[in-house]
Amino acid sequence: MIKSLLKEGVILLANRLKILLAERDLTIKDLMKATGLSRNSLSNMVNNPFANISTENVDKLCNYLEVAPKDFYDYSGWRFDYEWDTVSTPRKGTDDLLAAIKLSMKSGKLIRTFNLFYDLRYDMDYGDGGHHDVFIVVYNDAGFDQDFISVYQGLSPLFKHQVESELLQPVPIVLEQANKSGRLDTEKGKIDVQFVYFDVENDKVVFQNDFIFDRKNGNKTKDEVATAKLLEEFRKSLASNSDEKLDKKALEQIKKDKK
Numbered sequence: 183m184i185k186s187l188l189k190e191g192v193i194l195l196a197n198r199l200k201i202l203l204a205e206r207d208l209t210i211k212d213l214m215k216a217t218g219l220s221r222n223s224l225s226n227m228v229n230n231p232f233a234n235i236s237t238e239n240v241d242k243l244c245n246y247l248e249v250a251p252k253d254f255y256d257y258s259g260w261r262f263d264y265e266w267d268t269v270s271t272p273r274k275g276t277d278d279l280l281a282a283i284k285l286s287m288k289s290g291k292l293i294r295t296f297n298l299f300y301d302l303r304y305d306m307d308y309g310d311g312g313h314h315d316v317f318i319v320v321y322n323d324a325g326f327d328q329d330f331i332s333v334y335q336g337l338s339p340l341f342k343h344q345v346e347s348e349l350l351q352p353v354p355i356v357l358e359q360a361n362k363s364g365r366l367d368t369e370k371g372k373i374d375v376q377f378v379y380f381d382v383e384n385d386k387v388v389f390q391n392d393f394i395f396d397r398k399n400g401n402k403t404k405d406e407v408a409t410a411k412l413l414e415e416f417r418k419s420l421a422s423n424s425d426e427k428l429d430k431k432a433l434e435q436i437k438k439d440k441k
Contacts, residue, residue, distance in 0.1 A: 196231035196256045196340050202247050203228070217242040231256070231340055258341045260333055261288045264348055281356050283349075287330055296326035298349070300356050302365060306378065314376040314392070315368050318353050325383035334388065346389055350377055357395055372396050 203209070210224045219239060226233050235243075244254050263286040281300040286293060301319045321327075334345055357373070360366040366373075373395045379388040 194258045194261055196258075196344075197227055197233070197235060198231070198254060198256050198340075199224075199243065200228045200231070202249065202254070206247065213243070213246070216246045219243075256338050256340055258337055259289055262286070262345060262348065263288070264351075266352065281352055281359065283352060285327075285330065287333065294329050296322055296330070298322055298327065300352055302356065302360050304367065306376070313374065315370060315374045316357070316366070316376075316395075318356060318375060318377045319380055320349060320378070321380045321382050323382055327381075328383055331381055331388055342389075346391065349379060350391060353377055354395065 203213070210221060210228065213219065213224050214221055217239075219242065223239070227235060240251060240254060244251055247254070265284040265286075266281070282297050283300075284295060284297055286295045288294075298320050299322065301321070303317045303319055304315075306314075306317050306319070334342060337345065353375070357366065357375070375393055375395050377391045377393070379390070380386075381388050
């Protein structure tokens with residue numbers, strides 16, 4: 183049921199229009215005047231880097247911005263597929279294990295597949311510290327995710343953001359499962375959560391994300407439609423915070439490139 187809610191085959195190609203505009207101190211209005219493209223089309227390109235753009239429009243934009251298509255686009259070189267795997271019974275020694283996903287990474291003929299496990303914990307001895315009601319820890323206990331971690335660290339901020347968003351998707355379902363099974367040891371309506379992807383092999387955090395999870399509708403989720411709604415609300419709650427972080431990373435990269 184949940185598998186259908188996870189994206190598969192995340193797009194490898196994304197436009198860099200937002201960054202190109204920031205580098206040149208240009209606005210969408212400037213592009214409208216110079217290219218004749220509509221505000222709606224340009225806004226869609228800027229706000230959705232994975233939007234389809236016709237070759238004619240790419241030509242117009244590259245010509246005006248004085249860049250080659252290879253500089254207009256950001257290319258990851260890897261396709262990531264995510265498949266949900268609900269864990270009905272914990273593995274030996276992992277009473278807090280609630281779920282797992284099978285992640286496949288593909289580039290040309292090279293394919294790597296491994297599992298990432300989602301644990302719920304109340305205490306953590308790594309990460310950036312601070313008070314949180316719950317920690318959702320994601321890891322591969324055998325270290326089979328080392329190729330993935332290496333690829334992730336080499337991605338641009340845009341594609342890192344995309345990967346992080348995908349790995350965060352199971353979190354509300356994990357919290358819901360914990361709530362229904364009585365493992366969510368808090369009565370709060372809004373829960374302070376820290377998501378941590380942990381590199382077991384090297385004993386360090388790959389990335390983390392702090393957010394507030396509103397559980398008010400969690401125990402009412404009974405079917406796929408309701409679960410989809412819960413997931414959509416969670417995505418929206420992350421969106422503004424994630425986009426702000428992405429914009430900051432992009433601007434930091436611009437400053438670094440200009441030095």
